[in-house]
Amino acid sequence: MAEIVLSNVQKFFGAVQVIRDMNLTIADREFVVLLGPSGCGKTTTLRAIAGLEDITSGEIRIDGKPVQDLEASQRDIAFVFQLYALYPHLTVFENIAFPLRAAGGARADVEREVNAVARALDIGHFLGKRPSALSGGDMQRVAIGRALVRRPKAILMDEPIGALDAKLREDMRAELKRLHIENKATSVYVTHDQVEAMSLADRIVVMSEGVLQQVGTPIEVYQNPANLFVAQFIGSPVMNIADATLETEGDEAKVRLGDAGEAFRVPLALPGAIEASGRGAGGLSLGIRPEGVIVAHGPGKGLVPLEAHGIEPLGAYDIVDLKVGSGVLRARTASGFVGKPGDTVFARLDETQTHFFDTRSGQSLGVRLGA
């Protein structure tokens, strides 16, 4: 069990800064996911915690003790890679037992610990097999077993299920989460897949270009993204973002998206609230997730007629592309709700799910009405 603290961590590869002013506290027993596109510095951060990578400046503390000068092997941390890194000539049992034997564990203890881990991971039935006889998912289970068997203070995982098929990934996700609930080791997990992050994390750390963008629970980063990057990186389909122009006519306020002909109604208090935020000097962008675009078959008050362009039938629901000027607004509807491309439907924006950002800085204005 371990608390991991990063203070003012900087990391350069030559002239390139890959981690910038990183400050992060990972609580004991917490499951934290570092999320971002390739090259954002998430793997480097993980490797720095593990001791596989030096940091240029700053401090990393595990349970209050600075560890920069400790070798990876002395940090009592386990690492799981995307490539399983199993010993091909050893059985599954021997692979899992390896770290215990290396530490000089007694035979009976080794056996007991390996069997306990095998039970937790449901891999007891192939302990006698060689890794080459296993599927990708099973190999990764073994790799995780080998990490857990030492009962490390913390377990660090670098895209451990990224190489698996979509379906298997889904199963492994649920297993990893359950495993964490059961053994409570502090876990730091790196991925570029936001679904994994949302599903697994107690808190998500969103990174881009070496800079921490937002730290929060899955619900916080989903519902209150701090900036355009987070807004568009979390959530699938991606949040709709459009240039927004506010218009006030008498007792009605409207927002026009891009070059659209017709504008959407918004609460009358909105223009004032945006002004009061003191931001938005860099232009205004509106963000709304597909589930915030409410679609109806018939006209009604506050509904804007729009033509459906494409329909993605995803089974439980559809994603419908609605033409708004020269752009597209994606809406989530019930399966089969919109008949076919070319049909006209009527839509409005749910004000509780409408976000506003400063276009130039990308920062959220923090203005949301009715939420």
Add this chain to the structure above:
Amino acid sequence: MAHVRLNGITKRFGAHTALENLDLEIEDGQFFVLLGPTGAGKTTTLRLIAGLEKPTAGTIEIGGVDVGDWGAAERDVALVLQQYSLYPRYTVRQNLEFPLKSNIRRMAQPDIDQRVARAAKTLRIEHLLERKVDRLSGGEMQRVSIGRAIVRSPRIFLMDEPLSNLDAKLRETLRSELKDLQVKLGATFLFVTHDQIEAMSMGDKVGVLNNGRLAQVGTPYEIYHHPRDTYVAGFVGSPAMNLLAADLLGDRMRIPSGAIEFAVSPALRARLGRSSGPVTLGIRAENVHLDPAGLIEARVWGFENHGVEKIVTLKTGDCLFKATMPASIPTAIDEPMRLTFDQSRLHAFDAATGRNLSQEGRELAAAE
């Protein structure tokens, strides 16, 4: 015409059978997706059509003509792979021109220029034409590889997981773009993937491959709502459909693992077409609801927050199943919940064969 037909294709590699008696028909101008896990035979099918492999048995027709003796070049198909395989030292323009400059084509330069310009415009890579390929992002490189296929105006586009190496957001964008592109070109696409979301969102028709056999071919709607067997039911849809072993005894249905028992409605009974015996019941997570008076008493075993909704895994007895709930519903591990489902939403499968017991399923089984 680029109508593709595979008749009784079997392909063996040594002792391993990759494809077994595969019949497949892709209509001209169709976006056909072949969906299955690693090792199902998707890529082999693609390579057979491309002429990169010879079938052990069976015939392949393109445009009504048996192409068994034709080489890959003569088949006039374009292959887009997960790895971009572009020439890194060439510019985008040179990469796009390359397939048109081959000796067998001998195309005039103005003609080449025109084709490259048109492909670049379609893929919105006009501003990249003079850039070296090694200076492009992954998404841009994949657009260029698709462009290199487009310039040739091939009869069929064969795509082998072209989006798998891209990050999630880009994958989503390219999904829409590819579908738009196919509609615009009116071309025949065969797209191979293990990702059911790609299959559902792009395919006019989806073929689900299981271990070298075609489990089902249908529209995305059909394979999601009317899966022909438990394999398709479990593979298509996220989360996977809940599949539970049950016993039918007259008008009572029992799920022993969860100690769940209920009276079978007349409508379900008619669909079952039998009055007793083991069956596999299927129900999708979105059709299991919270209900204070519900039939099932379970505890929260795990949950995944997806933002828009939450997927909760529940446990009753030894039985695990999933339910989709609004993200606003609070959940805690081991918390008790009562749930229900509508019998009209139940799928029923033969416990031994996995076949759907619906009318069509029974007819299909009888026909085979």
